[in-house]
Amino acid sequence: MNLDMEARLSMEQDLRRALRNNEFELYYQPQVDLRTGKIVSAEALLRWHHPERGLVQPDAFIPVAEDSGLIVAIGRWVIRTASQQAKSIQKSLRQNVKIAVNVSARQLNDPDFVEEFTLVVRETRLDPRCLELEITETTLMADTDLVLNRLSRLRTLGVHLAVDDFGTGYSSLSILKRLPVDSLKVDRSFVEGLPDDEEDRAITSLVVAMGRSLNYRVVVEGVETAEQVAFLSVCGCHFAQGFYFSKPLSAAELMKVLFERQQSPEASLLPDAGDRWPLHSPPPPIPGPWPPH
Ligand code: C2E
Ligand code: MG
Ligand code: MG
DSSP states (O other): OOHHHHHOOOOOHHHHHHTTTOEEEEEEEEEEEEEOOOOEEEEOOOOOOOTTTTOOOGTTTHHHHHHHHHHHHHHHHHHHHHHHHHHHHHHHSSOOOOEEEOOOOOHHTTTTHHHHHHHHHHTTTTOGGGEEEEHHHHHHHHHHHHHHHHHHHHHTTOOOOEEETTTTOOOOOHHHHHHHHHHEEEGGGGTTTTTTTTHHHHHHHHHHHHHHHOOOOOEEEESSHHHHHHHHHHHOOOOESSSTTTEEEHHHHHHHHHHHHHHOOOOOSOOOGGGOOOOOSSSOOOOOOOOOO
16 A cells, blocks of 8 residues: 555656656547548547656556646646647648547546636637547536536537547436537447457447437547448448557657648548458448438
8 A cells, every 4th residue: 555655656746747847748549530531530649758667658647647636737738739739730731630639527627627728729729629528428427517517618619529438437318418519439348349249249339329319420449450440330430540540640640641641632541342341240220210201
């Protein structure tokens, strides 16, 4: 216990230094439209260049940042940096780029969050419609009135809102439909077993069908194979993100990829027809419009 506490305290100090010394960097993972194969946005993912430990992934430090409250300051840096980099990519490519940013419960609960967010967007002169905030299911369900108030104010700015890791928490659908949410991001734990695992197939196709019929944009994350892409397309999933399309990229690499796409607008990231979902086990049908014609 003592050692655990010591390790946490030392990481907390390291995180404070990291903010002062600019040791953080944002990587960006593209999100692809499954109908066209084109990149439609990118998710900003935090990395830490630790002077002794090298590159540290967020799962290793975000929990400590959340417990200590440091996530509020780190999150502020993330939103500012993502907005600045989005603006600079837009200027260079003369094309709008949408960037998604992860927001944790502690940030959303901070009384100054909406005002500070508004200020950053104004300062960077980024069109708020180019920003999406990803908030986990658990955070959204925690305090409905507070969350509803904050999200509604953000939504009036034009910012898009997504439920992250959908399917892993305890979403109440009656709460969800009161919230001004645009997208559902289906958690990658359901994708891992696709397309072979029967239960993962059933869950994914049901969640996609439910999201579509409630008029959400449905995004699936953690897509790693051509067969998974093919299955998700057949299910009617709108967008996908994962190593199959691209690993998270530095801002410079993202700019390069977007530039190359701009030069060859016909190019698609979708797999060839040969990799289609095997026809011997078709996915369950997606419900049609109601009432039926
Ligand atoms: P997330 O928001 O669900 O982000 C997706 C995670 O899945 C990322 O891990 C990404 O690198 C990983 N991933 C993407 N495609 C694949 C794939 O095909 N296969 C597999 N196995 N993994 C894939 P990462 O970057 O380590 O981030 C982990 C989590 O840390 C994020 O989950 C998010 O909850 C949190 N996080 C990252 N950046 C921030 C941030 O700026 N602020 C906050 N509050 N949380 C952040
Ligand atoms: Mg996310
Ligand atoms: Mg997620």
